Structures are given as C-alpha cells and as structure tokens.
Amino acid sequence: AQSVTQLDSQVPVFEEAPVELRCNYSSSVSVYLFWYVQYPNQGLQLLLKYLSGSTLVKGINGFEAEFNKSQTSFHLRKPSVHISDTAEYFCAVSDRTGANNLFFGTGTRLTVIP
Amino acid sequence: DAGITQSPRHKVTETGTPVTLRCHQTENHRYMYWYRQDPGHGLRLIHYSYGVKDTDKGEVSDGYSVSRSKTEDFLLTLESATSSQTSVYFCATGPRQGLEEQYFGPGTRLTVT
Secondary structure, three states, X not given: OOEEEOOOOEEEEEOOXXXXXXXXXXXXXXXXXEEEEEOOOOOEXXXXXXXXXXXXXXXXXXXXXXXXXXOOEEEEEEOOOOHHHOEEEEEEEEOOOOOOOEEEOOOEEEEEEO | OOOEEEEOOEEEEOOOOOEEEEEEEOOOOOEEEEEEEEOOOEEEEEEEEEEOXXXXXXXXXXXXXXXXXXXXXXXXXXXXXXXXXXXXXXXXXXXXXXXXXXXXXXXXXXXEX
C-alpha cells in the first residue's frame, strides 16, 4: 500500500521569498508522483508530475519538484512566491497499476504574506 | 479543463435521508473517481469506475454506492446519510490508466444535520 506524508500543515512565507513544501512517500513498488494545488472554493489542478526520467520536474506557475528515490521524497519548491500562490497544496502518489488510483497527503496550506 | 461538472454544488440534508450526487464529464474519459475531502485527511477515494457498469471500492466506501450507466455520468449515493458524511465531495476523471493525471470537478459541499 502507498502512503504520503506532508510534514507541514501550514507554511507562512513573505512575498518574493523562496518556499519548500515537503512530501515523503511510502511504497513497496515504483510510483508516479504528483503535486496538486487547490485555490479557495475550487477543485484541484495539477502543478506537476514525475513519471520517469529526470528527477527534477518543472511545473506551472514557476514551481518545481525533485524526486529523491533514496529518501523517498518529492519536495516542491519555488524560488520567489507571489500573493497569488496562497493556496493548499497536495502531494499524491499512484502505484502505476489498476485504475491509477491516487493516494493523497493531508495537504499544506501556503500563505504568502505581503 | 476536462469539462467536469458536479451537481448539486451545495446540499443540506437530514440524517437518514438518501442523497445522490452527480458527476458529468464531456471528455469521454474512461476512468471516473469520487473522493471526499475532510480537514486533516486530505482527499480519500470512495469509489471509482473503470468503464460503464464497472466500479470498485476505494479506501472509504462504507455507506456509499455508485453507478455508471453512461460514460459521461458517475453517480454517488448515500443510502441513509449520517453526520459523519458531512464533507466536500470531489469527482475526478482520467483518460487512461497509468500515466495520466486526474482532472477534478469543482466539488459538492454536503452537510448532514
């Protein structure tokens, strides 16, 4: 079975500062990894995904994430955040089998402070 | 945008009443999913479908049933709603198994009093 741990439930950061949102996963098989963002009162939208190949993945809105197999991590980073990045961020893992079911972490609420 | 709509968007109902939530997609995606979102739990899979009339249970399926009679529609039914089913429900779709991400609807906020 797969599981995902997001180590920080809330992350406040000043505008234009860098941010890192942490994600660790547990799985006995190879996985696909995803980061989704949820803006207030909206559904989730994909930020980026790791399927294979380069371990550094670039996504939308200037975000990137690095897959580290030895540490079973997939941390999300942005070098300079904007007010509009205030949202909840979810890390998810898929076990590459069956119906591509996703297992989500509990989310990290990023608040960008002016 | 995968063209996913959910209805109703908000519903308040009483304990013990049946409730049906509808998910409709216009993308002809094969896979459809129902999740619930609760504080401190993230999103948890309730049921999913891998084709018309083909469904299976997810992590938190107790108290829920689903049906998929057409590719575009996936219904979630609470046979007898309980207060523990107060939540925000999201539908998602996926074009094929394996590589693709899932596309999410706007959500339905259900309150059971």
